[in-house]
Amino acid sequence: MKLIILITLVFIIFVSLQFFHTIKQPHPRLIYNLKIYTMKRKISNIFTISAIITTIGFLMDGDVKEPSMTMRFTEFFAMMTMLFLAISAIYLPINSFTKKLQRVRQ
Template sequence: MKRKILNIFTVSAIITTIGFLMDGDVKEPSMAMRFTEFFAMVTIIFLAISLIYLPLNSLTKKLQRVRQ
């Protein structure tokens, strides 16, 4: 489980970094605000992926056990 969470965090950080690099909006002059926005987006994407992936993974494992 720890490995899965680390992988989800890595994917969300990569997606957020790509999003920030591709963003064409004017950047905030405050570095604190930039870091806040970055970590907020990492958290949102991490939660979104986790809420979809972990229950689906658990469900597929349970279905495989029932099938055998």
């Protein structure tokens, strides 16, 4: 049963990586589209990192597993959402602040 869950989670992560990394970069003259592209890239990277950390944590969890598959997937996606929000809440403001400092220094 753990093998089936592991294969499913690895497949989900692989598909999400393939989907997000096929986004093509826009024409460099379009600054607005370039900003949107970089935000999509940052958000997709944060999503991928949170999915990987959640998968590792889910596999290392020593608690008794719920018998319901719905509850397992609910726990998995709830943890991934919490990690995504936590990483986003820390990374994006710090990144924005450092970019503003770079503009001020120039």
